[in-house]
Amino acid sequence: MKKLQITSAITFVSAWLVGLALAASGPKPSDTAQTIANYYASHEHTSVLANLLIDGIAGAAIIALAVGLRRYLNNHSKLTTWMYAAGFAAGITSLFQAAIGETMTYRAAHGASPASVRTLFDVLNNADSVKIASLALMIGAASLLARRAGAFPRWLATSGLWFAPLLALSGTAFPLNSSAIYATLELTLIGLLTWVIASTVTIARRSPRREAATAVATA
Numbered sequence: 001m002k003k004l005q006i007t008s009a010i011t012f013v014s015a016w017l018v019g020l021a022l023a024a025s026g027p028k029p030s031d032t033a034q035t036i037a038n039y040y041a042s043h044e045h046t047s048v049l050a051n052l053l054i055d056g057i058a059g060a061a062i063i064a065l066a067v068g069l070r071r072y073l074n075n076h077s078k079l080t081t082w083m084y085a086a087g088f089a090a091g092i093t094s095l096f097q098a099a100i101g102e103t104m105t106y107r108a109a110h111g112a113s114p115a116s117v118r119t120l121f122d123v124l125n126n127a128d129s130v131k132i133a134s135l136a137l138m139i140g141a142a143s144l145l146a147r148r149a150g151a152f153p154r155w156l157a158t159s160g161l162w163f164a165p166l167l168a169l170s171g172t173a174f175p176l177n178s179s180a181i182y183a184t185l186e187l188t189l190i191g192l193l194t195w196v197i198a199s200t201v202t203i204a205r206r207s208p209r210r211e212a213a214t215a216v217a218t219a
Contacts, residue, residue: 002204005072008064009200011057013193019053020189022046029125029177033118040108040117051101059094062087065196066138072203073145083141090134093127100124125174132171139195140164152202160199163191 026047027036040047066087074080104120143160146152152160170188173181 004064005068005200005203008061008068009196012061012065012196015053015058015061016189016193019050019058022050023054026050027121029122029174033114036121037108037112037114037117040105044105044109047105048102051098051105055094055101056098059091059098061091062094062135063091066091068203069138069142069199072206073142073149073151075145075149077145079141079145083138083145086134086137086141090131090138093131093134097124097127097131100127129171129174133168135192136164136168136171139167139192142199151206152199156195156198156202160195163188163195167192 023046026043027039031039066084069087070080070084073083100120101124104117104124107120108117139160143152143157143164147154147157147161151157166184167188170181170185172178173185
């Protein structure tokens, strides 16, 4: 379980950091359809790689993270089921985004109309709201489970409970097209990566007693 959690966390964080760096100069939701189509047409290879990292590889890593959290925090409650389902939904949504992103990039680079590229761009961004909301639910449920069982340090469990609704709120930036919420999105994404790292370090350093207790609970 430790290897799964560590590997998936490293993969998730690395894919997002590199992918976001590649996509840093990408178009904004407020840009015109022509501007969006022109960007993806002239940055085809960079955009293909960015989509693969941010949504494809990271999406698979999210599912693996959800599996690791379920094994570590499982107490056979509905909350555990909700936590895993939310993480799985986030991962599947991310993989869906990868397919949309790659299709959009290919079509833009091969003469599709700006309007059709814009439609795919909007679908990609609105799906991000679903992914972020699902990740927020996973973090909130995991933090509550960990707080009840003492499975995370108290500061991590408490901060996760506070952070989850803020993360969910930041995800509404796309459908609401709110510049104020956009401003918080980058901060909450940093918070998301920080939570993944902190929870993974906690799981990796758990005591042999905790390891045995979890093995018995999931047997």
